[in-house]
Amino acid sequence: xxxxxxxxxxxxxxxxxxxxxxxxxxxxxxxxxxxxxxxxxxxxxxxxxxxxxxxxxxxxxxxxxxxxxxxxxxxxxxxxxxxxxxxxxxxxxxxxxxxxxxxxxxxxxxxxxxxxxxxxxxxxxxxxxxxxxxxxxxxxxxxxxxxxxxxxxxxxxxxxxxxxxxxxxxxxxxxx
Amino acid sequence: xxxxxxxxxxxxxxxxxxxxxxxxxxxxxxxxxxxxxxxxxxxxxxxxxxxxxxxxxxxxxxxxxxxxxxxxxxxxxxxxxxxxxxxxxxxxxxxxxxxxxxxxxxxxxxxxxxxxxxxxxxxxxxxxxxxxxxxxxxxxxxxxxxxxxxxxxxxxxxxxxxxxxxxxxxxxxxxxxxxxxxxxxxxxxxxxxxxxxxxxxxxxxxxxxxxxxxxxxxxxxxxxxxxxxxxxxxxxxxxxxxxxxxxxxxxxxxxxxxxxxxxxxxxxxxxxxxxxxxxxxxxxxxxxxxxxxxxxxxxxxxxxxxxxxxxxxxxxxxxxxxxxxxxxxxxxxxxxxxxxxxxxxxxxxxxxxxxxxxxxxxxxxxxxxxxxxxxxxxxxxxxxxxxxxxxxxxxxxxxxxxxxxxxxxxxxxxxxxxxxxxxxxxxxxxxxxxxxxxxxxxxxxxx
Numbered sequence: 001x002x003x004x005x006x007x008x009x010x011x012x013x014x015x016x017x018x019x020x021x022x023x024x025x026x027x028x029x030x031x032x033x034x035x036x037x038x039x040x041x042x043x044x045x046x047x048x049x050x051x052x053x054x055x056x057x058x059x060x061x062x063x064x065x066x067x068x069x070x071x072x073x074x075x076x077x078x079x080x081x082x083x084x085x086x087x088x089x090x091x092x093x094x095x096x097x098x099x100x101x102x103x104x105x106x107x108x109x110x111x112x113x114x115x116x117x118x119x120x121x122x123x124x125x126x127x128x129x130x131x132x133x134x135x136x137x138x139x140x141x142x143x144x145x146x147x148x149x150x151x152x153x154x155x156x157x158x159x160x161x162x163x164x165x166x167x168x169x170x171x172x173x174x175x176x
Numbered sequence: 177x178x179x180x181x182x183x184x185x186x187x188x189x190x191x192x193x194x195x196x197x198x199x200x201x202x203x204x205x206x207x208x209x210x211x212x213x214x215x216x217x218x219x220x221x222x223x224x225x226x227x228x229x230x231x232x233x234x235x236x237x238x239x240x241x242x243x244x245x246x247x248x249x250x251x252x253x254x255x256x257x258x259x260x261x262x263x264x265x266x267x268x269x270x271x272x273x274x275x276x277x278x279x280x281x282x283x284x285x286x287x288x289x290x291x292x293x294x295x296x297x298x299x300x301x302x303x304x305x306x307x308x309x310x311x312x313x314x315x316x317x318x319x320x321x322x323x324x325x326x327x328x329x330x331x332x333x334x335x336x337x338x339x340x341x342x343x344x345x346x347x348x349x350x351x352x353x354x355x356x357x358x359x360x361x362x363x364x365x366x367x368x369x370x371x372x373x374x375x376x377x378x379x380x381x382x383x384x385x386x387x388x389x390x391x392x393x394x395x396x397x398x399x400x401x402x403x404x405x406x407x408x409x410x411x412x413x414x415x416x417x418x419x420x421x422x423x424x425x426x427x428x429x430x431x432x433x434x435x436x437x438x439x440x441x442x443x444x445x446x447x448x449x450x451x452x453x454x455x456x457x458x459x460x461x462x463x464x465x466x467x468x469x470x471x472x473x474x475x476x477x478x479x480x481x482x483x484x485x486x487x488x489x490x491x492x493x494x495x496x497x498x499x500x501x502x503x504x505x506x507x508x509x510x511x512x513x514x515x516x517x518x519x520x521x522x523x524x525x526x527x528x529x530x531x532x533x534x535x536x537x538x539x540x541x542x543x544x545x546x547x548x549x550x551x552x553x554x555x556x557x558x559x560x561x562x563x564x565x566x567x568x569x570x571x572x573x574x575x576x577x578x579x580x581x582x583x584x585x586x587x588x589x590x591x592x593x594x595x596x597x598x599x600x601x602x603x604x605x606x607x608x609x610x611x612x613x614x615x616x617x618x619x620x621x622x623x
Contacts, residue, residue: 109269148272157265159272
């Protein structure tokens with residue numbers, strides 16, 4: 001799920017950035033530091049959309065660095081247990097398949113793939129129904145349900161299932 | 177008392193319960209008629225509600241206390257039932273629950289953070305086996321260094337090898353070349369002659385794995401050279417980082433039934449537990465540094481500007497053996513497909529090599545050494561020869577290191593074959609009885 005929230009961060013800025021462009025420097029450093037990172041609480045920071053407010057800078061003793069408390073608006077992405085998500089399959093093997101939804105890596109074990117889908121080996125390993133009408137292979141798009149999440153400092157892992165109503169392939173690359 | 181009969185746990189509707197709760201809270205604790213049991217129930221629910229509201233990460237917290245209570249009960253039952261067959265990022269792959277302790281075998285080469293329990297591995301192997309057999313395929317685990325290719329550090333190249341640097345093939349189209357300079361890894365790699373044909377033909381009979389003692393980055397780089405289209409190995413590249421034992425290779429990380437796996441490696445000691453699956457390869461030494469590493473002082477192939485034969489080299493020989501094994505496994509054996517064991521097939525075919533030979537050793541083992549424990553003795557037996565300690569007329573070969581011993585002289589006199597130990601080793605590598613005259617024993621001392 002995406003959220004538009006306000007976060008705060010203390011930015012350390014080198015004295016060489018002081019001057020007319022201080023604000024721009026501060027914002028570009030903030031984007032570099034924050035965008036693409038994860039936090040366990042908020043999830044993956046997709047993009048900074050605006051600066052709410054920059055507080056008074058505090059000069060650090062001894063170093064000359066200045067700390068600014070910055071409040072910024074950003075879009076975060078965090079998967080939740082029970083959430084339905086659309087993802088792209090990145091790898092298919094006999095254990096199940098791996099899929100990605102942006103920064104989130106999802107594993108769907110073959111226990112959680114409908115029983116009528118069977119693993120097929122070959123150049124393009126895939127899970128196929130016995131009548132061959134539905135096929136999950138690399139680059140397929142699937143709709144899945146998250147049943148477990150873990151958010152690390154840099155990565156988000158999820159366990160998913162497609163063994164439920166209205167879940168499974170939504171777009172087959174080989175058909176298109 | 178009406179309150180007792182309408183106990184919350186029996187109420188199916190959560191709204192009813194909420195109304196009941198409001199009513200009972202409004203009336204306050206002064207309501208003396210309330211059953212002690214019921215009171216306890218309410219307290220428990222209240223505590224639960226507080227916990228729920230504190231848990232900010234949980235979004236699907238139900239508004240209804242009864243159902244949330246039921247959920248926790250159900251969840252705990254589910255937890256007990258799930259066997260946690262494996263984990264991905266420390267979460268069970270079946271129930272999604274966070275697992276505290278790390279257990280099972282890591283499969284980092286398939287995906288980061290993936291672990292599987294032994295039961296699950298067995299289950300996967302069984303289903304996979306059926307799948308493979310249907311496609312008439314077995315598993316083949318391939319070593320890299322000295323088996324499929326030879327690499328050297330650029331700084332270890334001798335002056336006589338400098339000419340190679342001008343002959344390297346382009347990295348843009350690796351499918352044609354065989355000598356590559358990998359500047360970013362400070363390495364030069366030479367693929368063994370015949371390797372492309374070997375992989376192509378073997379891929380039709382086997383599901384292939386790479387298993388190397390090199391590190392992950394090296395293994396992936398080599399896989400790119402050998403398999404630029406990623407059609408042979410896909411994600412089945414195992415490096416030393418993925419093994420479960422130090423300095424050992426094991427089939428525990430290979431998702432193939434042990435009875436259907438063949439291993440191609442030049443180092444027997446790496447596979448102590450799986451010797452029966454192993455086909456020992458003659459080492460491929462192209463670069464001088466690789467020769468020195470194994471204690472050979474002779475000139476390397478690169479220094480001699482030569483190479484193994486494309487059509488007659490070790491890989492071509494082994495490919496023939498693999499074809500023979502594959503053929504025997506699927507077409508000759510007649511028992512149930514699932515019960516067949518490739519190790520037995522391997523043994524049978526190996527035993528054909530020196531069938532009918534009776535061998536006596538002379539000056540090969542130290543005097544006090546138990547002869548039938550020596551690796552040459554066992555090698556000869558594995559190749560199908562019979563070994564003996566005493567000479568008699570049925571003996572066909574005398575394997576000796578010295579032409580002057582009594583047994584050697586007897587062999588010459590009786591017109592039996594007198595061969596060097598290399599004859600056995602050659603037969604072991606080439607899977608064929610070698611012409612005896614190519615392995616003469618040094619006769620100088622007898623004259």
